Amino acid sequence: MVSSDHAEEELLAIGEVSYRSGIAVSAIHFYESKGLIRSSRNKRNQRLFSRRELRVLALIKVAQDLGFTLEEIGEAFRGIPTDRTPRKGDWQKVSRALDKALEEKINLAQRMRKQLNQCIGCGCLSLSDCPLRNPQDELGKHGPGPHLLR
Secondary structure, eight states, rough: OOOOHHHTTTEEEHHHHHHTOOOOOOHHHHHHTTTSSEEOOOTTEEOOOOOHHHHHHHHHHHHHHHHHHHHHHHHHHTTSOOSOOHHHHHHHHHHHHHHHHHHHHHHHHHHHHHHHHHTTTTOOOOTOOTTHHHHGGGGGOOSSSSSTTO
């Protein structure tokens, strides 16, 4: 609970957080319910957020754009202290936590690009009939899914 007027001046109302982050109020509530961000309450029971949460929201937004799940993001953020403003070392821990998964996503995207580039110009537009990539639909025998990419 925020106790002084001075402390409230340093905190942001949810509308300001929404405006500055570009994230809808409902999404901010959702991220808070998942424990990804935190708020305090003033005497009128209004949510107030520290500027720290703007940084976290920015990372959440970028991580989601990169295909990370909220669970993956939450796990990476476990190392961020909640009792103080995160320092450079804290953010580096988050970076390391996401680095391996990000590297896997990059490798998958590169494999996908390579596979697509090998089929461009072929003209068959069908992996089930492609004599170069999947003759006699051999991959279909292995079940559903992108076998060439995984």
